[in-house]
Amino acid sequence: MLTARVYVGAVLAFLFLPAIAVVALSFNSSPRIGIPFEGLTVDWYDRALSNPALGAALQNTVTAAFATALISGLLGALTAFAIVRLRPRAAGAVTAAALLPALVPALLLGVALNLTLRELGFAPGLPAIVVAHTLIATPFVTLTMVARLREFDRSLPEAARDLGASPLRAFGDVTLPLVRAALVAAMLLAAALSIDEFVATFFVRGGQDTVPTVLWAMMRRGVDPTVNALATLLLAGIVALALIASRATRARL
Amino acid sequence: MIKRLLPASLSARPATAVQLAAPGAFFLLFAAVPLVLLVAYSFFRAGFFEVEPALTLDSYDQIVSDPLYQEVLLRTVVMAALVATATVAIAYPFAYFATFAFPRRRDLLIFLVIASLFTGYLVRIFAWRTILGREGLINSALTSLGVVDEPLRFLVYSRFAVCVVLIGILLPFAILPIYAAMQNVPRDLLESSRDLGSSRIATIRTVILPLTQSGAVTALAFCFLLAAGDYVTPTLVGGTDGLMVGNLIADQFGASDNLPLGAALGVTVIAVGAAFVAVGKGVLRLVTTC
Numbered sequence: 001m002l003t004a005r006v007y008v009g010a011v012l013a014f015l016f017l018p019a020i021a022v023v024a025l026s027f028n029s030s031p032r033i034g035i036p037f038e039g040l041t042v043d044w045y046d047r048a049l050s051n052p053a054l055g056a057a058l059q060n061t062v063t064a065a066f067a068t069a070l071i072s073g074l075l076g077a078l079t080a081f082a083i084v085r086l087r088p089r090a091a092g093a094v095t096a097a098a099l100l101p102a103l104v105p106a107l108l109l110g111v112a113l114n115l116t117l118r119e120l121g122f123a124p125g126l127p128a129i130v131v132a133h134t135l136i137a138t139p140f141v142t143l144t145m146v147a148r149l150r151e152f153d154r155s156l157p158e159a160a161r162d163l164g165a166s167p168l169r170a171f172g173d174v175t176l177p178l179v180r181a182a183l184v185a186a187m188l189l190a191a192a193l194s195i196d197e198f199v200a201t202f203f204v205r206g207g208q209d210t211v212p213t214v215l216w217a218m219m220r221r222g223v224d225p226t227v228n229a230l231a232t233l234l235l236a237g238i239v240a241l242a243l244i245a246s247r248a249t250r251a252r253l
Numbered sequence: 254m255i256k257r258l259l260p261a262s263l264s265a266r267p268a269t270a271v272q273l274a275a276p277g278a279f280f281l282l283f284a285a286v287p288l289v290l291l292v293a294y295s296f297f298r299a300g301f302f303e304v305e306p307a308l309t310l311d312s313y314d315q316i317v318s319d320p321l322y323q324e325v326l327l328r329t330v331v332m333a334a335l336v337a338t339a340t341v342a343i344a345y346p347f348a349y350f351a352t353f354a355f356p357r358r359r360d361l362l363i364f365l366v367i368a369s370l371f372t373g374y375l376v377r378i379f380a381w382r383t384i385l386g387r388e389g390l391i392n393s394a395l396t397s398l399g400v401v402d403e404p405l406r407f408l409v410y411s412r413f414a415v416c417v418v419l420i421g422i423l424l425p426f427a428i429l430p431i432y433a434a435m436q437n438v439p440r441d442l443l444e445s446s447r448d449l450g451s452s453r454i455a456t457i458r459t460v461i462l463p464l465t466q467s468g469a470v471t472a473l474a475f476c477f478l479l480a481a482g483d484y485v486t487p488t489l490v491g492g493t494d495g496l497m498v499g500n501l502i503a504d505q506f507g508a509s510d511n512l513p514l515g516a517a518l519g520v521t522v523i524a525v526g527a528a529f530v531a532v533g534k535g536v537l538r539l540v541t542t543c
Contacts, residue, residue, distance in 0.1 A: 004354040011347045018380030019372035075276040082272045101284045105482025108519045111506045112287035219379050231376040242371040
């Protein structure tokens with residue numbers, strides 16, 4: 001029992017140590033990374049926020065997150081509604097196909113998209129970034145929605161239909177309110193994935209920056225405490241979305 | 254009334270097909286076509302200014318004959334295999350303990366594992382550099398405690414660093430499928446195995462491992478592919494020693510601009526990954542049947 005406790009604790013510490021280190025160091029007044037701490041400061045945040053590339057990057061990141069949430073929410077929900085309605089064998093095939101993009105390393109998705117853009121004569125940029133993020137996020141939306149729809153009582157919209165509601169009305173008045181919380185949670189998850197995505201973005205971004213690509217440029221230049229500050233801000237954005245998402249799933253409106 | 258007498262699946266079918274049209278078209282255009290194109294490009298010829306659509310094994314030839322590519326590919330395979338095996342080996346007991354030792358806390362434990370995925374991919378890799386660095390958390394702690402006189406150099410910009418960071422990044426991807434498989438192990442099967450006199454280890458080997466094999470193989474496959482395809486980790490903490498095939502692929506689509514060669518390297522990674530999973534499956538079957 002003790003072994004189990006120590007083991008589980010050690011693994012969790014290993015998983016969270018990096019994030020804790022970054023947040024703690026972002027407030028450390030000494031530019032030298034390490035312990036002991038010399039004092040607290042928010043100077044690194046000032047410097048991180050005065051980065052001239054950040055404004056445009058933030059705008060791109062927010063736009064991409066919104067678009068990714070909307071498109072992957074729509075595509076994922078459509079796929080999930082189809083999967084739960086199909087017979088087991090067909091459902092399995094559709095599920096496997098829907099999850100395939102999640103199995104391909106983001107690097108290969110990125111370079112494959114890069115090739116396709118060149119081949120089709122499309123310029124890389126924000127729309128291409130949204131496509132890449134949607135590819136990566138949609139399998140997660142589909143999975144979340146399938147899990148919710150499996151426990152969804154299908155006799156409810158059927159009852160509405162029996163009472164004379166049109167299919168559209170039954171969907172809008174009965175089905176949608178019942179799955180809305182799960183859909184919102186899945187879309188927030190998609191937004192969080194989009195905000196964090198770097199690998200595929202790098203190959204389709206053209207000249208456009210997102211917050212992770214700005215972070216990448218700073219990281220490559222060396223160990224600079226402003227990176228910790230910007231990383232903490234990015235982290236705060238992702239965690240906020242993920243937390244609201246987990247709240248929304250539990251709320252079961 | 255007549256409509257309701259029809260079986261539900263029959264009347265639902267055309268609607269389902271229409272429903273799948275939009276996601277289907279999206280994935281066909283932006284995932285299937287690009288990946289097919291990637292495979293096709295690997296057989297094209299790299300001209301001086303543009304790629305010639307041809308059917309040639311030039312790029313694969315170059316990979317097989319150039320000692321640099323051989324070395325990096327071999328290193329990638331060895332490191333990815335090591336990382337995948339270590340990650341699954343660390344994840345397995347965690348999933349086991351979460352399921353059988355702390356059944357009441359298991360939802361919380363898995364929630365934490367998933368939550369760690371949302372602590373930023375780039376952020377985590379960079380954080381490891383500040384933890385492992387020459388003046389990083391570990392070295393400054395060790396020197397100030399007087400355990401070592403000089404900072405340990407192998408901690409960062411080395412293959413060791415790449416392995417540690419990749420394990421940290423990939424652990425959730427290994428824990429989740431193994432944990433999911435463990436939920437399907439019937440409890441009474443464990444009890445009967447114990448009642449019939451099996452030791453705890455024997456029970457794990459003869460009951461739990463065979464029943465969770467699919468989860469372990471999925472985890473192994475995930476980890477190998479993601480480790481072999483990562484280029485951020487070797488770039489940030491690998492130094493010159495830790496270069497991996499992901500760096501070469503990224504380079505061919507950037508500075509070196511040799512698309513067929515980059516595509517061929519990518520296809521090679523996937524092929525090697527498939528081979529690794531086949532071997533892993535065989536080994537697991539051997540362990541559970543002996």
